[in-house]
Amino acid sequence: MPQGQTRLVRSWGNVARGEHSVYSLGSRFDEFPRLPAQTSILPFGNGRSYGDSCLNVGGALLDMRSLDRFIQFDARHGTLRCEAGVQLGEILRIVAPAGWLPCVLPGTQYVTVGGAIANDVHGKNHHRAGSFGCHVTQFELLRSNGERLLCSPQMNPDWFAATIGGLGLTGVVTWAELQLTRVSGPWMSVESVRCRDLSELLEMSRAASQEHAYTVAWVDCAARRKRIGRGILQWADSADEVGETPPADRWCRLAVPFTPPISLLNSATMHVFNALHYRRHGGRVRSMQHYRQFFFPLDGIRHWNRLYGPRGFYQYQCVVPADGADASIRRLLRAIAASSEDSCLAVLKYFGDSVSPGLLSFPRCGVTLALDFPNRGARLESLFARLDAIVADAGGCLYPAKDARMPPSLFRAGFPQCETFSRFIDARCSSSFWRRVMAEA
Amino acid sequence: MKKVLIIGATSAIAEETARLFAQRLASLYLVARNERRVAAIASDLGIRGATQVAYETLDVNDFASHAAMLDRATEALGKLDVVLIAHGTLDNQRACEESVDLTMRALSTNALSVIALCTQIAPRLSAQGSGTLAVISSVAGDRGKRSNYVYGSAKALVSTYLSGLRQRLYSAGVQVLTIKPGLVDTPMTASFPKGPLWSTPRRVAAGILRAIDKKRDVAYLPRAWGPAMWFIRLIPEKVFKRLEL
Numbered sequence: 022m023p024q025g026q027t028r029l030v031r032s033w034g035n036v037a038r039g040e041h042s043v044y045s046l047g048s049r050f051d052e053f054p055r056l057p058a059q060t061s062i063l064p065f066g067n068g069r070s071y072g073d074s075c076l077n078v079g080g081a082l083l084d085m086r087s088l089d090r091f092i093q094f095d096a097r098h099g100t101l102r103c104e105a106g107v108q109l110g111e112i113l114r115i116v117a118p119a120g121w122l123p124c125v126l127p128g129t130q131y132v133t134v135g136g137a138i139a140n141d142v143h144g145k146n147h148h149r150a151g152s153f154g155c156h157v158t159q160f161e162l163l164r165s166n167g168e169r170l171l172c173s174p175q176m177n178p179d180w181f182a183a184t185i186g187g188l189g190l191t192g193v194v195t196w197a198e199l200q201l202t203r204v205s206g207p208w209m210s211v212e213s214v215r216c217r218d219l220s221e222l223l224e225m226s227r228a229a230s231q232e233h234a235y236t237v238a239w240v241d242c243a244a245r246r247k248r249i250g251r252g253i254l255q256w257a258d259s260a261d262e263v264g265e266t267p268p269a270d271r272w273c274r275l276a277v278p279f280t281p282p283i284s285l286l287n288s289a290t291m292h293v294f295n296a297l298h299y300r301r302h303g304g305r306v307r308s309m310q311h312y313r314q315f316f317f318p319l320d321g322i323r324h325w326n327r328l329y330g331p332r333g334f335y336q337y338q339c340v341v342p343a344d345g346a347d348a349s350i351r352r353l354l355r356a357i358a359a360s361s362e363d364s365c366l367a368v369l370k371y372f373g374d375s376v377s378p379g380l381l382s383f384p385r386c387g388v389t390l391a392l393d394f395p396n397r398g399a400r401l402e403s404l405f406a407r408l409d410a411i412v413a414d415a416g417g418c419l420y421p422a423k424d425a426r427m428p429p430s431l432f433r434a435g436f437p438q439c440e441t442f443s444r445f446i447d448a449r450c451s452s453s454f455w456r457r458v459m460a461e462a
Numbered sequence: 463m464k465k466v467l468i469i470g471a472t473s474a475i476a477e478e479t480a481r482l483f484a485q486r487l488a489s490l491y492l493v494a495r496n497e498r499r500v501a502a503i504a505s506d507l508g509i510r511g512a513t514q515v516a517y518e519t520l521d522v523n524d525f526a527s528h529a530a531m532l533d534r535a536t537e538a539l540g541k542l543d544v545v546l547i548a549h550g551t552l553d554n555q556r557a558c559e560e561s562v563d564l565t566m567r568a569l570s571t572n573a574l575s576v577i578a579l580c581t582q583i584a585p586r587l588s589a590q591g592s593g594t595l596a597v598i599s600s601v602a603g604d605r606g607k608r609s610n611y612v613y614g615s616a617k618a619l620v621s622t623y624l625s626g627l628r629q630r631l632y633s634a635g636v637q638v639l640t641i642k643p644g645l646v647d648t649p650m651t652a653s654f655p656k657g658p659l660w661s662t663p664r665r666v667a668a669g670i671l672r673a674i675d676k677k678r679d680v681a682y683l684p685r686a687w688g689p690a691m692w693f694i695r696l697i698p699e700k701v702f703k704r705l706e707l
Contacts, residue, residue, distance in 0.1 A: 047499070048472075048498075048499045048502060049502070050498050050499065050502075087474075090502055090503065090505070090506035091505070091506045091509035091510065092502070092505060092506070092509075093505070093509075094509045115509060115510065
């Protein structure tokens with residue numbers, strides 16, 4: 022591939038975008054790309070970050086998807102070594118038939134291993150398994166000075182901690198080794214219940230987290246007054262039984278073929294959707310689901326981000342500490358209800374107390390709330406400012422992988438290790454996100 | 463399970479094609495110049511499902527070494543169901559214009575080495591009475607244009623040679639497939655469709671397997687290149703020479 026061509030690249034939220042010169046590596050043995058002086062570069066996986074953490078507008082991107090080879094799969098012990106551009110969905114195709122799954126799976130299978138490490142992603146089993154980085158046993162970090170560092174909790178542990186959750190800024194992860202988890206089959210036994218209000222939802226979430234491997238709650242953001250925080254709580258465990266044959270081939274065929282001129286997700290459609298989704302669900306539903314349906318419900322519609330129209334959307338994902346979490350979540354939901362902005366999708370989950378291995382890892386003990394908003398400019402930003410104040414007040418933080426707008430002060434407060442981290446940043450690496458949050462106030 | 467020999471196995475299109483064969487549990491014999499890279503691809507294909515993967519290194523311009531390589535491949539695989547020739551270089555046209563040496567080397571790598579290989583592969587497939595010889599040529603071989611006519615003329619030689627070879631091997635039951643990819647790009651900007659003439663290595667690979675399965679003779683990939691090149695060939699030379707293509 023020709024190197025250094027200029028391309029318009031945008032992230033998943035469609036809000037952050039810009040021109041980049043694009044480089045790629047032919048193999049994991051290649052040297053760090055030669056760049057013009059003064060040009061910074063950022064490894065780019067599959068572009069599923071929502072904001073600007075995967076972009077380096079005005080600089081260069083290193084397209085990592087060409088590094089997508091498997092290196093070693095030990096089906097007896099469940100270890101997998103692969104290049105950083107391999108996507109989790111590809112891994113599943115190889116390891117699931119042998120009775121293994123990655124220990125942590127985020128909400129989409131279309132992320133690369135390098136991206137999952139750089140954002141230290143989490144899944145519905147965080148309360149049991151911790152974050153993605155907890156199961157990375159080693160990786161190779163290629164630095165712009167040509168050094169190749171083998172990093173693990175034992176070898177170069179400081180570089181290991183900086184690179185996990187390190188937003189691609191410490192250099193290029195060329196390959197990584199993951200510890201997988203045994204499953205008896207591809208089926209999950211899933212149960213979901215309707216919760217009347219926030220107290221019930223939080224109470225039941227807590228209880229479900231004690232007993233089940235996977236939990237997640239959908240919150241009806243259109244609900245007002247006493248019904249605030251009502252939603253559907255879902256929990257699941259790997260099942261021994263066998264379900265129906267999965268619609269494996271048909272699945273993923275749906276796609277949004279082009280970006281409609283306006284957002285199809287607006288106040289009206291989302292009120293209808295939320296109300297229907299809540300009402301249609303019975304009191305308690307039990308089902309068997311294939312792991313792909315369970316882990317990646319949104320992957321069923323390709324390019325669903327286009328539904329938000331040409332202006333794109335923001336996701337606001339925060340975590341607030343367990344202590345006082347209920348009150349903080351209530352304040353957040355009230356602030357949204359009081360505004361004229363509507364969140365189209367709200368997801369809530371309890372994080373467990375396992376310590377994430379990265380200096381800048383997002384997951385920490387507490388409750389996380391993720392909210393999608395169609396981009397409506399300044400009006401939305403004023404709501405975000407109110408939410409920021411609540412999060413800061415609670416001692417929480419926002420998820421860099423989802424962010425396109427948090428103020429530097431909130432980043433520094435939420436990630437007190439950022440000064441330590443900045444010592445590990447590669448001399449040639451930078452990102453739009455990093456320049457933004459580290460800008461002097 | 464198919465027995466597949468791939469020459470030029472580290473090229474992006476060849477690698478994606480090999481993955482599709484691996485998914486079908488094929489046995490693969492990979493030939494490439496760079497040992498470390500072909501070894502990495504071989505392990506990958508093994509994990510992706512290939513029944514058996516072996517590899518060796520080869521300088522395609524060393525014609526004398528072809529026969530021994532083909533012997534080893536045939537011995538390792540047992541027989542040859544598919545032979546894919548995918549190696550090539552896209553040299554800088556400007557540099558070629560100023561250097562006889564560079565031009566001759568480009569012609570040797572992209573055309574003469576391919577013909578040398580086909581010359582030795584043809585009797586083997588013919589004796590088997592079955593099999594597919596698939597060769598990656600290019601739309602650039604359909605008409606010479608100033609921006610890449612050295613590369614284009616090498617591909618024209620390959621396409622013409624294959625057309626004759628196809629006639630010769632037809633009665634022996636051997637498929638000769640000329641693959642003509644158009645514009646191939648990285649997947650990075652795949653979410654912004656660039657039109658029907660662009661493709662990615664993965665989609666070209668899927669097209670190659672379809673063409674092999676369907677016993678096609680010539681495959682333009684993506685397909686829109688077929689009619690596009692038909693039109694371009696119709697333009698009279700008088701007009702064509704004035705065009706900025």
